[in-house]
Structures are given as structure tokens and as C-alpha cells.
Amino acid sequence: MKRTFFPGMLVALLFANAPDWHLRAQVGSAPTGSAVLDDWGNRFRLLGTMVPENALRTQVRTTIAQLAMFDAVNAVLDGRYRPFASKPASPAGASPEAAAIHAAYVVALNEFPTLAGTINSAYEMSIAGVQATPEARAAGIAVGEAAANAVLAARAGDHRNDPELEGYTPGSGPGIWRPTPPGAPPQTPFLRFVTPFGYDDPARFRPKAPPALDSRTYTADYNESKDLGRLTNTSRTPEESATAQFWMPSASALWTANVRSLASSLDLLHAARFEAIGIAAVTNALIAAWDAKYAYMFWRPVTAIRAGETDGNLETEPDAEWTPFIVTPSHPEYPAAHTTVGGAALGFYTVWFGSDEFRLAFMGNGGAVRIYTSVKEIHAEEGNARVWGGMHWRHSTEVGTAIGSRVGKYTATHLLEPLDD
Numbered sequence: 001m002k003r004t005f006f007p008g009m010l011v012a013l014l015f016a017n018a019p020d021w022h023l024r025a026q027v028g029s030a031p032t033g034s035a036v037l038d039d040w041g042n043r044f045r046l047l048g049t050m051v052p053e054n055a056l057r058t059q060v061r062t063t064i065a066q067l068a069m070f071d072a073v074n075a076v077l078d079g080r081y082r083p084f085a086s087k088p089a090s091p092a093g094a095s096p097e098a099a100a101i102h103a104a105y106v107v108a109l110n111e112f113p114t115l116a117g118t119i120n121s122a123y124e125m126s127i128a129g130v131q132a133t134p135e136a137r138a139a140g141i142a143v144g145e146a147a148a149n150a151v152l153a154a155r156a157g158d159h160r161n162d163p164e165l166e167g168y169t170p171g172s173g174p175g176i177w178r179p180t181p182p183g184a185p186p187q188t189p190f191l192r193f194v195t196p197f198g199y200d201d202p203a204r205f206r207p208k209a210p211p212a213l214d215s216r217t218y219t220a221d222y223n224e225s226k227d228l229g230r231l232t233n234t235s236r237t238p239e240e241s242a243t244a245q246f247w248m249p250s251a252s253a254l255w256t257a258n259v260r261s262l263a264s265s266l267d268l269l270h271a272a273r274f275e276a277i278g279i280a281a282v283t284n285a286l287i288a289a290w291d292a293k294y295a296y297m298f299w300r301p302v303t304a305i306r307a308g309e310t311d312g313n314l315e316t317e318p319d320a321e322w323t324p325f326i327v328t329p330s331h332p333e334y335p336a337a338h339t340t341v342g343g344a345a346l347g348f349y350t351v352w353f354g355s356d357e358f359r360l361a362f363m364g365n366g367g368a369v370r371i372y373t374s375v376k377e378i379h380a381e382e383g384n385a386r387v388w389g390g391m392h393w394r395h396s397t398e399v400g401t402a403i404g405s406r407v408g409k410y411t412a413t414h415l416l417e418p419l420d421d
Helices: 035-048 055-076 096-113 115-128 133-155 189-193 216-228 238-246 252-264 266-296 301-306 337-353 377-390 394-414
Strands: 003-005 013-014 023-025 357-362 369-376
Touching: 003 013, 035 055, 035 096, 035 115, 035 252, 035 266, 055 133, 055 252, 055 266, 055 369, 055 377, 096 115, 096 133, 096 266, 189 266, 216 301, 216 394, 252 266, 252 337, 252 357, 266 337, 266 394, 301 337, 337 357, 337 377, 337 394, 357 377, 369 377, 377 394
Parallel strands: none
Antiparallel strands: 003 369, 013 023, 357 369
């Protein structure tokens, strides 16, 4: 059963079948222990807005920083986990917090060179707050330097800095995506070429092509979205409208925040690993979705419904004035990125906690929090939200969920794995 809470209400999270894990929404705290991961992880988002650059490009950079922080902490604490790129030698007593902070700092300078002044100021304050002897701090810094440089070397040539519109060829005609109102340019088509984390081929999880325009699946989806996803004169209920709005923000932002909230009560080593894998799963899901989106270039409801007379389907009546309940994002429709990303995060959770039934608090639009009891429940609601918002077809949300689940489980079992004793 789902319950909705709002900002200011205390929300406690407890996973069933995992009595030792007490997971709660993160509140403000000093950047010590596992909080240093979020202090620097969230700093990347702010740096991305200062450049400015597309948030999805920043998501890739953030993932690199998370992996560098994990490798640094894993080295200092001698964790029994396979590193992403290296496990530098670490003297006894080195500060793991200093290692994590410095690793993120090195990545930040590499990724945002024009913001060096801002980054240096933040680093000086952050490293000065580490509770350790000067010797322990210096040793941690050396480990963080080595770990970050190894991760950056491993990611050389990963296409994260490719031109924004690389991979996009304009198209037209029935079924073909074109920029949607209000006419923003295509969003980050280059992302389809970015090397994933934990495997090499961005197209590894590419689904089959979307349904034909004269298929029963497309016909049913067309008429469902036309009714339930329209702005006015709709059969959508107030609760369905609220659900569409709850899930309206960026999927990667929502799910990255959820990953961080669940890691907040873990010790530094396990929090670093949890965040690195979880955020990598989110990023891998974006890459998988963008690969398929720009490979198939399938049109959005706002385009299709206004041009229904052109699709060769007698059961898809056009409506030239049709407007979605929520403004459509500026990238192709298939598959739904929201459910792909959500599926990946939940696939990771399922592997980590060994269950697909648990209580999870999720913060959505405006800071509202909903409580869920199973992966299946979240999959259903996130998919419904995209149909009820008028941005997607039903089949696309289902395919996204399936792809995302595979991406998340694969990432969880092929990245930073436990080492045999």
C-alpha cells in the first residue's frame, strides 16, 4: 500500500528481510564519514549548472567521481572488493575521508577546469574539516590522488565530451520523432555513444523496435495516452494527475537522490560502494535508453496524436489541438527513460538486499514522499505516471522497465564485486 508524506514529516525506511539495515531519508549533517560522498557527489551537480552543461553529461562525470571515491576508500580501508581501476598502496592510519575528498577533487578539476577557483576553495574547506592528524590526512590525499588518476585514465576516450548533437539526424514522416513543443533542441544524443560503467557496449541492452503503427499494441497505446494523457477533457482522475506530477522531475536526479538517501546510514566503505554501484546503474540506464531512443527515433504522443491522419491506422483519430498534461521532454519516445532508470536502480536494490519486496520511501516532485512496499508497485506507478502525463506510450514504459531491470542487475553483479578470500 502506498502512502504520501510531505516535507517536514519524519520518514523512516526499513527494508524487509534485512533487519540490520536501517535506512532513512538523509537530512543535513556535517561532511564527515559517509557524508563526504554526498558533499562532493552533489557538488558535481552544482558545478554542471555553473558551466553550464546538460545535466546528463554531468551525471556521467558524477559517476566517475563516485567510482574514484570508492577506489580511494577501498584502498585506505583495505576493502575486500574489486576496484574500478586500481587499489593504490595505503599506509596504515591514512584518512579515508581525506582520500575520498581528494579523489573527488582531482576528478572535479579534470572535468570542470574553468571552475578551478571555485573547486579549490571548496576543497580547502572540505579537507580542513577532516578529523585526522596531518600525517593521516596527507597519506589519504596521496591515495586519493592515485585512485582518481587511475579512474580518469580508465575512462579516457569514453565519449563523455563528444559534441552535444553527435548521433542525431533529423527525420520526418509517420512514426519519426521530431522536436516537440516548445521546440527545444534534441537532448544529448551523444549520450548514446558513451561507454557504460562495468561493460563496454552502449547497445548491449538495446530492445526490439517499437510496435508498428498499424499494430494492436500501438492502437491501444495511442488511444489510452490520447485520453488519459491530455491536458483537458480527460478521464484522468485527480489521484492519477497527482501521480504524474509526483514523478515529473528528471529520473536520474530522483533516483540518484534515492540511492544517496539509502547509503546515508552505512559506514564509509559500504556507503561508497553502494553509491558508486547505484549511481553507475542509473547512468548505465540512461546510456541504454539513449542508445535505443536515437536508434529508433520513435515519435511522441504530442506529435503522433496531432498527426494521427498520417499513420495509416483507421483506429487512431487525430486531434490537431491535443496537448499533454506535462510538457514533453526533448528526446525520442522509445523506450521511456524514467522507467528505464527506475528499473535499473530497483534492479540494483534487488541484488543488494536480496529481495524485491521491501518498504521504500521515495522523494518526488516538490519534496513529497511516497512509501512503497515492493519493486512491482514502483514499476507500475512510475510507468503509469508517464502515460498519465501524456509523454509516453504504455508499451514504451514496460520495455523501459524490462531494460532497466537487466541493466541494474548486470551492473550490480559486474562492478566492484566482492573478492574471494
